[in-house]
Amino acid sequence: MTDEEILQLLYEETLTGNAPAVAGGVNDGLAQGMAPESMLFDALIPSLEEVGARFERGDYFVPEMLIAARAMQGALDILRPLLADNESAQIGTFLMGTVKGDVHDIGKNLCNIMLEGAGFNVIDLGVNVAPEKFIEQIEEHSPDVVGFSAFLTTTMPMFKANINALEKAGLRDKVIVMVGGAPVTQEYADAVGADGYAADASTAVRKAKELIERRRERVLV
DSSP: OOHHHHHHHHHHHHHHTOHHHHHHHHHHHHHTTOOHHHHIIIIIHHHHHHHHHHHHHTSSOHHHHHHHHHHHHHHHHHHHHHHTTOGGGOOOEEEEEEBTTOOOOHHHHHHHHHHHHTTOEEEEOOSSBOHHHHHHHHHHHOOSEEEEEOOSTTTTTHHHHHHHHHHHTTOGGGSEEEEEOTTOOHHHHHHHTOSEEESSHHHHHHHHHHHHHHHHHHHHO
Protein backbone atom coordinates (compact mmCIF):
# COMPACT_ATOMS: atom_id res chain seq x y z
CA MET A 1 0.00 0.00 0.00
CA THR A 2 1.13 3.55 -0.64
CA ASP A 3 1.45 6.03 2.23
CA GLU A 4 -1.66 7.79 0.93
CA GLU A 5 -3.64 4.54 0.95
CA ILE A 6 -2.59 3.82 4.53
CA LEU A 7 -3.66 7.30 5.64
CA GLN A 8 -7.02 6.76 3.92
CA LEU A 9 -7.42 3.37 5.59
CA LEU A 10 -6.62 4.83 9.02
CA TYR A 11 -9.12 7.65 8.51
CA GLU A 12 -11.96 5.38 7.36
CA GLU A 13 -11.39 2.53 9.82
CA THR A 14 -11.14 4.90 12.79
CA LEU A 15 -14.41 6.45 11.66
CA THR A 16 -16.13 3.04 11.80
CA GLY A 17 -14.30 1.92 14.95
CA ASN A 18 -12.48 -1.04 13.38
CA ALA A 19 -9.73 -1.33 16.00
CA PRO A 20 -7.84 -4.31 14.48
CA ALA A 21 -7.72 -2.63 11.05
CA VAL A 22 -6.49 0.64 12.58
CA ALA A 23 -3.75 -1.09 14.59
CA GLY A 24 -2.76 -3.10 11.52
CA GLY A 25 -2.63 0.05 9.40
CA VAL A 26 -0.41 1.83 11.93
CA ASN A 27 1.99 -1.13 12.06
CA ASP A 28 2.07 -1.36 8.26
CA GLY A 29 2.79 2.36 8.04
CA LEU A 30 5.64 2.13 10.53
CA ALA A 31 7.06 -0.92 8.74
CA GLN A 32 7.34 1.04 5.52
CA GLY A 33 8.89 4.04 7.18
CA MET A 34 5.93 6.42 7.57
CA ALA A 35 6.33 9.14 10.20
CA PRO A 36 4.20 8.56 13.33
CA GLU A 37 3.28 12.28 13.23
CA SER A 38 1.90 11.90 9.71
CA MET A 39 -0.42 9.04 10.71
CA LEU A 40 -1.56 10.95 13.79
CA PHE A 41 -2.10 14.41 12.31
CA ASP A 42 -3.05 13.50 8.72
CA ALA A 43 -5.44 10.62 9.43
CA LEU A 44 -6.23 9.69 13.02
CA ILE A 45 -6.96 13.13 14.49
CA PRO A 46 -8.98 14.30 11.43
CA SER A 47 -11.01 11.08 11.66
CA LEU A 48 -11.74 11.59 15.35
CA GLU A 49 -12.69 15.22 14.65
CA GLU A 50 -15.18 13.93 12.06
CA VAL A 51 -16.53 11.49 14.67
CA GLY A 52 -17.07 14.46 17.00
CA ALA A 53 -18.78 16.46 14.24
CA ARG A 54 -21.11 13.56 13.44
CA PHE A 55 -21.94 13.20 17.13
CA GLU A 56 -22.80 16.90 17.39
CA ARG A 57 -25.01 16.65 14.29
CA GLY A 58 -26.83 13.67 15.75
CA ASP A 59 -25.51 11.26 13.09
CA TYR A 60 -23.43 9.38 15.67
CA PHE A 61 -24.38 8.41 19.23
CA VAL A 62 -22.30 7.45 22.29
CA PRO A 63 -21.74 3.79 21.20
CA GLU A 64 -20.35 4.83 17.79
CA MET A 65 -18.22 7.48 19.44
CA LEU A 66 -16.93 4.99 21.99
CA ILE A 67 -15.84 2.35 19.46
CA ALA A 68 -14.15 4.99 17.30
CA ALA A 69 -12.34 6.30 20.38
CA ARG A 70 -11.23 2.78 21.30
CA ALA A 71 -9.86 2.26 17.80
CA MET A 72 -7.98 5.53 18.20
CA GLN A 73 -6.70 4.41 21.60
CA GLY A 74 -5.24 1.26 20.06
CA ALA A 75 -3.35 3.38 17.53
CA LEU A 76 -2.12 5.74 20.24
CA ASP A 77 -0.82 2.81 22.30
CA ILE A 78 1.46 1.94 19.38
CA LEU A 79 2.42 5.52 18.46
CA ARG A 80 2.77 7.07 21.92
CA PRO A 81 6.32 5.79 22.63
CA LEU A 82 7.42 7.09 19.23
CA LEU A 83 5.83 10.50 19.85
CA ALA A 84 6.99 10.83 23.46
CA ASP A 85 9.93 13.06 22.56
CA ASN A 86 7.81 15.37 20.45
CA GLU A 87 6.53 17.74 23.15
CA SER A 88 5.88 20.45 20.56
CA ALA A 89 3.05 18.36 19.10
CA GLN A 90 1.09 18.62 22.34
CA ILE A 91 -1.60 21.26 22.72
CA GLY A 92 -1.37 21.21 26.49
CA THR A 93 -1.67 19.08 29.62
CA PHE A 94 -5.13 18.07 30.85
CA LEU A 95 -5.47 16.67 34.38
CA MET A 96 -8.71 14.72 34.78
CA GLY A 97 -10.54 12.98 37.60
CA THR A 98 -13.97 11.93 38.86
CA VAL A 99 -14.71 13.82 42.08
CA LYS A 100 -14.72 12.44 45.62
CA GLY A 101 -17.68 10.16 46.36
CA ASP A 102 -18.24 9.27 42.68
CA VAL A 103 -16.89 6.15 40.96
CA HIS A 104 -18.36 6.61 37.47
CA ASP A 105 -15.75 6.77 34.75
CA ILE A 106 -17.15 5.92 31.29
CA GLY A 107 -17.69 9.55 30.32
CA LYS A 108 -14.35 10.57 31.81
CA ASN A 109 -12.52 7.79 29.97
CA LEU A 110 -14.12 8.73 26.66
CA CYS A 111 -13.07 12.36 27.19
CA ASN A 112 -9.53 11.22 27.96
CA ILE A 113 -9.25 9.25 24.71
CA MET A 114 -10.69 12.10 22.65
CA LEU A 115 -8.40 14.64 24.34
CA GLU A 116 -5.32 12.48 23.88
CA GLY A 117 -6.28 11.81 20.29
CA ALA A 118 -6.54 15.57 19.72
CA GLY A 119 -2.98 16.13 20.95
CA PHE A 120 -3.34 16.70 24.70
CA ASN A 121 -1.09 15.12 27.29
CA VAL A 122 -3.74 13.57 29.58
CA ILE A 123 -3.13 12.70 33.23
CA ASP A 124 -6.01 10.60 34.57
CA LEU A 125 -6.36 10.51 38.37
CA GLY A 126 -9.18 7.95 38.21
CA VAL A 127 -12.32 8.06 40.34
CA ASN A 128 -13.25 9.19 43.87
CA VAL A 129 -10.52 11.84 43.79
CA ALA A 130 -10.32 14.02 46.90
CA PRO A 131 -9.61 17.78 46.64
CA GLU A 132 -6.20 17.20 48.29
CA LYS A 133 -5.24 14.74 45.56
CA PHE A 134 -6.17 17.24 42.83
CA ILE A 135 -4.07 19.92 44.56
CA GLU A 136 -1.08 17.59 44.96
CA GLN A 137 -1.19 16.52 41.30
CA ILE A 138 -1.69 20.08 39.99
CA GLU A 139 1.38 21.18 41.94
CA GLU A 140 3.35 18.23 40.54
CA HIS A 141 2.30 18.43 36.88
CA SER A 142 1.35 22.12 36.33
CA PRO A 143 -1.47 21.26 33.88
CA ASP A 144 -3.09 23.80 31.59
CA VAL A 145 -6.55 22.42 32.36
CA VAL A 146 -8.03 20.44 35.24
CA GLY A 147 -11.25 18.54 34.59
CA PHE A 148 -13.72 17.58 37.33
CA SER A 149 -16.24 14.88 36.37
CA ALA A 150 -19.40 13.99 38.31
CA PHE A 151 -22.17 11.58 37.37
CA LEU A 152 -24.32 12.00 40.49
CA THR A 153 -26.21 15.10 41.60
CA THR A 154 -25.03 14.28 45.15
CA THR A 155 -21.36 14.62 44.15
CA MET A 156 -21.69 17.78 42.03
CA PRO A 157 -21.08 20.03 45.11
CA MET A 158 -17.52 18.66 45.07
CA PHE A 159 -16.87 20.97 42.10
CA LYS A 160 -17.17 23.95 44.45
CA ALA A 161 -15.17 22.19 47.16
CA ASN A 162 -12.37 21.52 44.66
CA ILE A 163 -12.38 25.11 43.38
CA ASN A 164 -12.30 26.39 46.97
CA ALA A 165 -9.30 24.11 47.61
CA LEU A 166 -7.57 25.53 44.53
CA GLU A 167 -8.14 29.07 45.80
CA LYS A 168 -6.86 28.19 49.25
CA ALA A 169 -3.70 26.65 47.72
CA GLY A 170 -3.14 29.74 45.55
CA LEU A 171 -3.57 27.73 42.35
CA ARG A 172 -6.90 28.95 41.02
CA ASP A 173 -5.42 31.51 38.63
CA LYS A 174 -2.81 29.07 37.35
CA VAL A 175 -5.17 26.50 35.87
CA ILE A 176 -8.28 26.38 33.68
CA VAL A 177 -11.12 24.52 35.41
CA MET A 178 -13.57 22.48 33.32
CA VAL A 179 -16.50 20.48 34.66
CA GLY A 180 -18.81 17.90 33.15
CA GLY A 181 -20.96 14.83 33.70
CA ALA A 182 -24.48 13.66 33.03
CA PRO A 183 -26.37 15.91 35.50
CA VAL A 184 -24.14 18.97 35.05
CA THR A 185 -25.37 22.07 33.21
CA GLN A 186 -23.79 25.30 31.99
CA GLU A 187 -25.74 27.15 34.70
CA TYR A 188 -24.29 24.93 37.41
CA ALA A 189 -20.77 25.32 36.00
CA ASP A 190 -21.20 29.12 36.07
CA ALA A 191 -22.57 28.99 39.62
CA VAL A 192 -19.55 27.11 41.01
CA GLY A 193 -17.08 29.33 39.17
CA ALA A 194 -15.74 26.91 36.56
CA ASP A 195 -14.08 28.32 33.42
CA GLY A 196 -15.70 25.83 31.08
CA TYR A 197 -18.39 23.18 30.79
CA ALA A 198 -18.79 20.37 28.26
CA ALA A 199 -21.81 18.14 27.81
CA ASP A 200 -19.85 15.48 25.91
CA ALA A 201 -16.34 14.40 24.96
CA SER A 202 -16.36 16.11 21.58
CA THR A 203 -17.31 19.45 23.11
CA ALA A 204 -14.72 18.97 25.87
CA VAL A 205 -11.93 18.83 23.27
CA ARG A 206 -13.14 21.90 21.41
CA LYS A 207 -13.77 23.88 24.61
CA ALA A 208 -10.39 22.98 26.12
CA LYS A 209 -8.61 24.15 22.96
CA GLU A 210 -10.58 27.43 22.98
CA LEU A 211 -9.87 28.12 26.65
CA ILE A 212 -6.14 27.42 26.29
CA GLU A 213 -5.90 29.65 23.20
CA ARG A 214 -7.76 32.44 24.98
CA ARG A 215 -5.50 32.22 28.02
CA ARG A 216 -2.32 32.22 25.91
CA GLU A 217 -3.54 35.23 23.94
CA ARG A 218 -4.12 37.11 27.19
CA VAL A 219 -0.59 36.29 28.34
CA LEU A 220 0.85 37.60 25.07
CA VAL A 221 -1.08 40.88 25.21
